[in-house]
Amino acid sequence: MDLLSFVVALVAVLIGAVGQRMIGMGWGLVVTPAIALVAGPLAAVLVVNLYGAIACLVILPQVWRDVDWRRLLWIAIPAVALMVPGLLLAKGLDTDLLRVVVGAIAIAGVVISVAFTRASRTHDGPVLRVATGTAIGVLNASVGMGAPAVGVYSLVSGWQDRTFVATMQPFWVLVSGAIVVVRPFVAPDGSPDWPLWAWLVLAVPVVAGVLLGNRLAHLVNRTVVRAAIIGLSVLGGGALIVTGAMGLAG
Template sequence: MDLASLLIAAVAVLVGAAGQRMIGMGWGLVVTPVVALVAGPLAAVLVVNLYGAIACLIIVPRVWRDIDWRRLLWLLLPAVALMVPGLLLAQALDTDLLRVIVGAIAVAGVIVSVAVTSTARHRDGPGVRLAAGSTIGLLNASVGMGAPIVGLYSLVSHWHDRTFVATMQPFWALVSGMIVAIRPFVAPEGAPDWPLWGWLALVAPVVLGVVLGDRLAHRVDRTAVRWAIIVCSLLGGASLVIAGTAALLA
């Protein structure tokens, strides 16, 4: 049993759950790099999606009336369609190299999207939503890191209000839950070496993080949310580049 990786994962889960409740994202951006470093990239995909689904299911009743169901479907359907290819991609390619590529794309995408949103114009519609949903599904299944694409989409479409935070909860619950369900049949390897009580114990920091985030959520304004998304996306992308490069050089 790797007790150290379990304890580190618990801290990451606590912080990630609080961020997920406050700004609608932050879970994968925090938990994926940490778990990938202490337990391996394949373990990160499982942990991020399993406990991410639990966290979002806890949050959904609190934000139910603000969910934008139409936009949810536009993002969810293409995300589901690309899950199996994403899992197969994780098996076929060097995961650390894939992390470097994804991280670089995420950082570059944030820079471009910030430049785009410096004007009053926004870009949204079926094409943008299908592209965003497809990429999210592919990346979340392969490297557990679809969140930077959510951040990019929210910036480009100017979707920063409370409906964004609310809609992301059922979106991630469904996407993550489906990945966990199909993973044993497509890519069953790489689970962390934790006992059953360790897996059950990780639910506690999930719940605690949601409660903490719930208390802070109403104190965060729209501008703060936008900048939180920018910072989280940049940190998430940079952490993937650093983690992937370090593993390739090891």
């Protein structure tokens, strides 16, 4: 791991943790493109899910009372059930092709979310919840990018209040934690070849980001935070598409 790559990872994790605490999403949108760019898409799946679960565990005690447990189960059960096919998909695809896929998903998720934001009607129900969980399970396990599906569901269903922020914490603990546990048995290759100190240091911006998000949650306009995360997602996704395309062309 070179110094520049490590700094990029640290900054991405810090920003992702802040966004996760403030608006219930942003972790995967910010961290996945950055880690995939500096360490590869397979490595990104492990890093994003491991530290994402840690971040959500830190946040969870603060939002426990607002969790919508019924809606959580509707989405989490299919997400966990589909993680093995997602891991097998990641294992079977070319690395550069995965980079392009991750970048395209990041950008597509942003475009779809913005389009649904303009819609006046909302839709929700068991079918939409199961479909959302299925998409999250496959995408998160294969490319570490289940966040766009979460964002689309929150906008389509109109679920954007404090219960959304709260419910996303145990949801990612369950989904990401399950992927971290199962991944060594299904797709053991592709883990970052980082020294122990790097793994330990990377946990620091996770906790720091959550603490910073606590301070800013009631002071900063969430629309501004969401816009910043969208911008970073588009930039990171674009960089991944270019990198992957160059690798496929070469």
